[in-house]
Amino acid sequence: MAKKLPLEGIRIADFTWVWAGPYCTLQLAHLGAEVIRIETRTRPCVTRMLPPWPDGKFSGPDCSGYFNQYNQGKKSITLNFKHPEAHEVARRLIKASDVVINNFAAGVMERMGFGYPEVRKLKPDIVMVSLTGYGDTGPYRDYVAYGPAQVPLSGLSSLTGYKGWPPMHAGFSYADPNAGAHGAMAVMMALYHRARTGEGQYVEMSQWECAIDVLAEGTLEYSMNGREPERNGNRDPYMAPHGNFKCLDWPDKIADQVVDRWISIVCADDAEWGRLARAIGRPELAADPRFKTLAARKNNEDELEAIITSWTSTRDPASAVEHLQKAGVAAGVVADARYLSQDPNLTARDYFVYKQHPEVGVKQHCGIPWRMSATPCEVRSPAPTIGQHTDEVLMGTLGYSRAELDELKKKHALD
Amino acid sequence: MAGALSDLKIVELGELVSAPYASKLMADMGAEVIKIERPGTGDRSRQRGPFPGGEPHPEKSGLFLYLNTNKLGVTLDVATPEGFGLLERLVADADIFIHNLNPPEMDRVGLTYERLAKVNPRLIMTSITPWGLSGPYRDWRAEDLTVWTAGGVCVLNGAGPEHPELPPLKTFGHQSGYQGGVHGAVATMGALMARLRDGEGQHVEVSEQETIASMLEMTFEYWPYMKMVATRLGAKPIQPVETMEASDGYIYICCIEDHQWDRLVEVMGNPEWAKEEIFADRFKRAASWDALKVFLGDYVRQRTVLGLYKAAQAKRIPLAPVSTMGDLLNSEHLKARGFFVEITQPVAGTHKYPGAPLKYEKTPWQIRRPAPTLGQHNEEIFGARLGLDKARLGELSKKGVI
Numbered sequence A: 001m002a003k004k005l006p007l008e009g010i011r012i013a014d015f016t017w018v019w020a021g022p023y024c025t026l027q028l029a030h031l032g033a034e035v036i037r038i039e040t041r042t043r044p045c046v047t048r049m050l051p052p053w054p055d056g057k058f059s060g061p062d063c064s065g066y067f068n069q070y071n072q073g074k075k076s077i078t079l080n081f082k083h084p085e086a087h088e089v090a091r092r093l094i095k096a097s098d099v100v101i102n103n104f105a106a107g108v109m110e111r112m113g114f115g116y117p118e119v120r121k122l123k124p125d126i127v128m129v130s131l132t133g134y135g136d137t138g139p140y141r142d143y144v145a146y147g148p149a150q151v152p153l154s155g156l157s158s159l160t161g162y163k164g165w166p167p168m169h170a171g172f173s174y175a176d177p178n179a180g181a182h183g184a185m186a187v188m189m190a191l192y193h194r195a196r197t198g199e200g201q202y203v204e205m206s207q208w209e210c211a212i213d214v215l216a217e218g219t220l221e222y223s224m225n226g227r228e229p230e231r232n233g234n235r236d237p238y239m240a241p242h243g244n245f246k247c248l249d250w251p252d253k254i255a256d257q258v259v260d261r262w263i264s265i266v267c268a269d270d271a272e273w274g275r276l277a278r279a280i281g282r283p284e285l286a287a288d289p290r291f292k293t294l295a296a297r298k299n300n301e302d303e304l305e306a307i308i309t310s311w312t313s314t315r316d317p318a319s320a321v322e323h324l325q326k327a328g329v330a331a332g333v334v335a336d337a338r339y340l341s342q343d344p345n346l347t348a349r350d351y352f353v354y355k356q357h358p359e360v361g362v363k364q365h366c367g368i369p370w371r372m373s374a375t376p377c378e379v380r381s382p383a384p385t386i387g388q389h390t391d392e393v394l395m396g397t398l399g400y401s402r403a404e405l406d407e408l409k410k411k412h413a414l415d
Numbered sequence B: 001m002a003g004a005l006s007d008l009k010i011v012e013l014g015e016l017v018s019a020p021y022a023s024k025l026m027a028d029m030g031a032e033v034i035k036i037e038r039p040g041t042g043d044r045s046r047q048r049g050p051f052p053g054g055e056p057h058p059e060k061s062g063l064f065l066y067l068n069t070n071k072l073g074v075t076l077d078v079a080t081p082e083g084f085g086l087l088e089r090l091v092a093d094a095d096i097f098i099h100n101l102n103p104p105e106m107d108r109v110g111l112t113y114e115r116l117a118k119v120n121p122r123l124i125m126t127s128i129t130p131w132g133l134s135g136p137y138r139d140w141r142a143e144d145l146t147v148w149t150a151g152g153v154c155v156l157n158g159a160g161p162e163h164p165e166l167p168p169l170k171t172f173g174h175q176s177g178y179q180g181g182v183h184g185a186v187a188t189m190g191a192l193m194a195r196l197r198d199g200e201g202q203h204v205e206v207s208e209q210e211t212i213a214s215m216l217e218m219t220f221e222y223w224p225y226m227k228m229v230a231t232r233l234g235a236k237p238i239q240p241v242e243t244m245e246a247s248d249g250y251i252y253i254c255c256i257e258d259h260q261w262d263r264l265v266e267v268m269g270n271p272e273w274a275k276e277e278i279f280a281d282r283f284k285r286a287a288s289w290d291a292l293k294v295f296l297g298d299y300v301r302q303r304t305v306l307g308l309y310k311a312a313q314a315k316r317i318p319l320a321p322v323s324t325m326g327d328l329l330n331s332e333h334l335k336a337r338g339f340f341v342e343i344t345q346p347v348a349g350t351h352k353y354p355g356a357p358l359k360y361e362k363t364p365w366q367i368r369r370p371a372p373t374l375g376q377h378n379e380e381i382f383g384a385r386l387g388l389d390k391a392r393l394g395e396l397s398k399k400g401v402i
Helices: A019-029 A065-070 A086-097 A116-122 A147-154 A175-197 A205-211 A216-225 A270-279 A285-286 A294-299 A299-314 A318-324 A339-340 A344-348 A388-395 A400-408 B018-029 B062-067 B083-092 B103-109 B113-119 B144-152 B175-198 B209-215 B222-226 B258-267 B282-285 B289-302 B305-314 B324-329 B330-335 B378-385 B390-399
Strands: A011-014 A032-041 A075-078 A099-102 A127-132 A201-208 A242-246 A262-264 A330-333 A352-358 A360-364 A370-372 B009-013 B033-037 B069-077 B096-099 B124-129 B202-207 B241-246 B251-256 B342-347 B351-353 B358-359
Touching: A011 A019, A011 A086, A019 A032, A019 A065, A019 A099, A019 A127, A019 A175, A032 A086, A065 B209, A065 B222, A075 A388, A086 A116, A086 A388, A086 A400, A099 A175, A116 A299, A127 A175, A147 A175, A147 A205, A147 B251, A175 A201, A175 A205, A175 B175, A175 B358, A201 A205, A205 A318, A216 B062, A216 B324, A216 B351, A242 A299, A242 B144, A262 A299, A262 A318, A262 B144, A270 A285, A270 A318, A299 B258, A318 A330, A330 B144, A339 B222, A344 B209, A360 B222, A370 B175, A370 B289, A388 A400, B009 B018, B009 B083, B018 B033, B018 B062, B018 B069, B018 B096, B018 B124, B018 B175, B033 B083, B062 B351, B069 B378, B083 B113, B096 B175, B096 B351, B113 B124, B113 B202, B124 B175, B144 B175, B144 B209, B175 B202, B202 B209, B241 B289, B251 B305, B258 B282, B258 B305, B282 B289, B324 B330, B378 B390
Parallel strands: A011 A032, A011 A099, A032 A075, A099 A127, A127 A201, B009 B033, B009 B096, B033 B069, B096 B124, B124 B202
Antiparallel strands: A201 B358, A242 A262, A262 A330, A352 A360, A370 B202, B241 B251, B342 B351
């Protein structure tokens, strides 16, 4: 008999939106929790309105690949909080839940009447997590935090960049999933504590602080030595070569563009450098005084990279990586989405998810990054259409009758 | 007050970032963690900085000291039969075993879940590896950059369409490792919740490549939905969403919504140029970015970072400083929240470290002890706890087992 999932029976009242919060509750859905997103049709989740869309044009709030990626396995109900009846539905949902989570700016839940004191009155052992940009306290608590701006705010940008260039970004709103993953861990630890003691609690998080926790090497250079680390491209002080190297472009155009391709190559020590030199047909370079030791390779890194590029630039990335890995060299394709979608390793491990979605059909989505031997996790359903589970949750879980439900709908309390 | 995980015992066999970060997150919430390092050189992170005064020293690595707070440290060569035997005795009494040995190393050591489960059927074993424990890349080499590129995220970052010759750019630090670590902690906690109910341990494996692939924002879905690929060379559809130079540093100008731009125009004192039709909406501002960046750049250069940041935030525009490390350590906000914590370790001295990612009302995050020196708790763990006498300890040490 199949084992229950780790969080089977745990219900999450999910007030989150955009990316950080939904990323957090996605992990909980992966672990088997019943995640119920509270949405509103008057202001759908930002990600429902963003591309990518099938056929390239907006065709309604259920069609975004962005939303459909990060809300797999969840339910959706819609409430219109202009109506007191909607508040009553939310109160009943909280009473029936184990966890309440939100990533609104500080104070928003309080203004909606769902601050922790009120929520605890409804459900004394509730775990409540607030995952705001700046945290609940401090002089900037009310500041507005948008995903892209959280990367420079965190300090990562000032550490990231080509040598001699201004600070760069991470290329995506990295602080969001980082905070979401830390938030999922926070929920799990609080649930564990509750399981042992019967005690719920409030957990307060700042996306900014979660991000600083993953760049400790940077802040420690400053706190130990009063120095700002220098931006240095893809290079590493303790390994060389350490970088991305140009290969052949995709042979066909993508969306009318020529798309370039690269691979990463790293040699952690002199022996690995020797393996690389032989693999690129230049065995004599292994013992060459310009490259023999780490110190020598660091001193001649421009030249070193030029030699490697002359080998990679005429090659297909996948076969170059295969060749280097066979020789025992750490190499990887700088995967774009097209490559990733067919990556042999991810494919062989059944990482990708293909579910039938009522609006977009079967699309390839990214799956669960872990495997569990006794309680195998799986994505149980595609992302919900907006309000897809309103009837099911209100009648099945919260005890509303069909007549009451129809009455609420007539009043537009469930929009 | 006890931490949320204060009844848990964890054994960690970890190097660099992933497994050490996973068990640090749990140690800081109260779990007891025994960290196993290889005799002699210890965890590789001891060789990586930053170091006080820039002088490499295995007991002074900022990276190691940060990642291993609240842990007990022992040395043990698990590739020897005696070493593996001691590992078995340690996990016999543990709830969780977290490691990041690569599969070829696991094979060499003979490390399998089945073997440890014989000693302790309630054990949760978490394996965090670059490529996972199955699949054609199982035995491939990887460093942090390898996974960051193969997971599909590095392709997104770089200098933009004007500089196709510059490579896709890695994000600072050991981000694949940190993400493997935090997702590893989530999955491990999942197994722990299942054990509370089912009474059984299990094997959890986390692939760093899959972890990175699971956080690509909307970029991956551009391929299955629209047959497009996002790369560092794509033009931005909306502007201004850019780093710009202020009088005393860099600031990130972020006006994703039109109403945010309208209010930024007010902050700038409603300049004439902002009324031009070519700047009328966010898409037009992107199309006219070459012109806009000149006007906007002139304005931003006259303002200080903090001055413009606070003026914009007062009107609810999500600008942010491009924080330097000094900005973080000196931030009035982070100070008021008590984020950075001072930790004293006898060899490295007292320094400020990043603090709690979460503030629990009832079960606090706490630094109870600094990171261990190499083999600091050998006697306490192998001697007092496992009952090895002095002579046996000396013998094992001579053989290089501990």
